[in-house]
Amino acid sequence: MSSTQFLVVGAGLAGASTAWRLAERGYSVTLIERDVPASEHGSSHGSARIFRFPYPQRAYVDLVQQSVPGWAELSALHGSDLITRCGALDFGATRDPHRLAGVLAAAGVDHELVPQAEAVQRWPHIAFDTDVLFHAAGGVLDAESIVRTMVAAAQAMGAELLTGWPLQRLERTSSGFTAHATDGRTVAAERVVVSAGGWLPDLLGNLALPSGFLDAFPALEVREENAFHFPYRDADASSAGKWPTLIHKRADISVYALPGGRDAQFRGQKVAEYNAGRRLPSAAAQQGAIEPANRARVVEYVRRFLPGLEPEPYAETTCLFTNTPTEDFVIDEADGVTVVSPCSGHGAKFAPLLGEIAADVALGIGSVPERFRVGAARV
Incomplete structure (x- = not known):
């Protein structure tokens, strides 16, 4: 059984971004994916997603603006612009x-x-x-190329990628967690970030999360x-x-x-x-x-x-x-497990920023939008 500081579950846009940003900060990262990065069975495949600024809520407009430097950074890593204007x-x-x-x-x-x-x-x-x-x-964003660029960047900084690795459950241990795959394989980690997209409803109850966190989690x-x-x-x-x-x-x-x-x-x-x-x-x-x-x-x-x-x-x-009922994202942590669900059909445009926010939440630092916290009063 291998061991890592951070286990990131799910190699879609949000998970790949989180693995990249954590590896960039010098942490040991293992990224597991039930299929392959940007899988056709997930939410981050294909080459056509909308990049836009307009939202009725100023908070999301500000977040799009905050993502712009990250898009320039990713495009430089990719070797060409990942946004077709x-x-x-x-x-x-x-x-x-x-x-x-x-x-x-x-x-x-x-x-x-x-x-x-x-x-x-x-x-x-x-x-x-x-x-x-x-x-x-x-x-227009090229989602698949974005995921592959972020995964490659994480690997270049030492992250390990395990594909064909469907998570079944997390078990708490004296040093953190043991992640169990459906076929019996295991990975030990000090902390875990779960970005499982549409599989999250099946996984939530198996992530060793506190009952209060689960009770407050918005319906998906x-x-x-x-x-x-x-x-x-x-x-x-x-x-x-x-x-x-x-x-x-x-x-x-x-x-x-x-x-x-x-x-x-x-x-x-x-x-x-x-x-x-x-x-x-x-x-x-x-x-x-x-x-x-x-x-x-x-x-x-x-x-x-x-x-x-x-x-x-x-x-x-x-x-x-x-x-989520309000279409707000969920990015929150409880007792060493961070759950990242920046979905609701509009998360792709924030991809390079999502990893920064998720890394901050997992590390207990930075300024995280309160609306992304579990149980926050939605505005």
Whole structure:
């Protein structure tokens, strides 16, 4: 049985970031992953995630700004920019672009509030139903490349990666913990960070956590989301700046769309209905099957609001969202175990910062947002 100062469970975006940041600080780190880093069965696979600044809550806008130096650091390690800047649009009555613009203005983030008629002229391949918020710094993240870059950086500083290592339970010992795999393998650690995504509901009760911590932990809702790739009508439609990312929220539907990236051959837009997939007890119950009714709703949405796309998907996939009731993250520690669940469908843009926050929590230092603590009053 090997021994380490820190055991990090889960090599998705948050876990890889935590392993990197702890190794960077000189700690002995072992990173275990039930499959492989950025696994297709987790929440951090593929090459297309939205990077954006707008939030109704100023706290999250500030955190995006705090993540910017980390993105520069990661891109330098990778050897090229991990964010493709194409701009980002927010519109729709329940997205409230005017309110978002006010928050960005207060935070000093460059943006434009574009009247609906002008937006139609600037982006004729999109049908707008309200005024539009545009910010040029938005873009697309390559999630899989980000994970691999962080894991490689952690390994370069001495971290060990164990793949095909599904955690079953933690056992407290006189020197810390013994982690038990489902096949009987073990790893000893002084402290543990668990970033298990959609598998967290199955694991929480097996992490040797205090009952009070478990009682206060917010309910987690795991969804198997559906995403569809629609081809551009115009051969030049994928040129820089013509297709920004978008978030469109109405009373009847909430949709996000973005250039599809490497895993969809850059042929079109990835379009999905937000938080509309089947509910699961945990990631272990995922089926990998598209829901026909979800496909029909998204196809109809594309036909109505994205005239620059052919309303017939050429590719489709599923992915996991693990949501808290408020969509706030959970990053908190109890008696040597830190639980990291920065999910709810919007965590990717914070990736290099999440590891810093999780490392601070695990070490009991730094200034951690109170809203991420278990049992915090959510605002």
